[in-house]
Amino acid sequence: MQGLLKNPSASWKSEEQHVCMATVLKGETDLVAVLGTGAGKSMLAIIPSMVQPKEATVLVLPLNSLMLDYQRRLEEFRVPYQVYGTDKPLSSSTNLILVTADKALTPQWRSALAMLNQSKKVARLIFDEAHIPLMSKDYR
Numbered sequence: 001m002q003g004l005l006k007n008p009s010a011s012w013k014s015e016e017q018h019v020c021m022a023t024v025l026k027g028e029t030d031l032v033a034v035l036g037t038g039a040g041k042s043m044l045a046i047i048p049s050m051v052q053p054k055e056a057t058v059l060v061l062p063l064n065s066l067m068l069d070y071q072r073r074l075e076e077f078r079v080p081y082q083v084y085g086t087d088k089p090l091s092s093s094t095n096l097i098l099v100t101a102d103k104a105l106t107p108q109w110r111s112a113l114a115m116l117n118q119s120k121k122v123a124r125l126i127f128d129e130a131h132i133p134l135m136s137k138d139y140r
Contacts, residue, residue, distance in 0.1 A: 013040035045126045049096035055123035062101040062129055092119040
């Protein structure tokens with residue numbers, strides 16, 4: 001992790017994060033990671049996009065504030081990413097795709113994802129803060 005993030009002090013936040021990362025990278029089973037705030041859940045999406053270049057990771061975010069936070073962190077770590085918007089096709093040269101939960105429900109998104117999967121395997125869909133759209137009665 002230190003080499004990938006170009007940060008000599010980077011380390012696993014917990015043994016649970018380490019176990020979750022190994023599970024994500026194997027890609028053999030679904031995973032629900034319930035870790036505390038600041039426990040490194042974001043890395044479960046970021047690292048696979050860096051070490052598995054022939055696979056795409058899709059990160060579904062329910063809030064615009066989360067989208068902005070991820071963009072800030074990805075730019076800080078110099079991790080290439082693409083934010084899905086209906087105005088441009090998904091690029092098979094990008095390994096990490098961010099999409100808002102409301103756009104992920106559209107037929108255009110499903111079509112764009114299917115087209116991407118023809119040129120690059122979409123290996124994982126990660127839902128950050130997935131409880132928000134499920135628990136909130138007034139969520140969009």
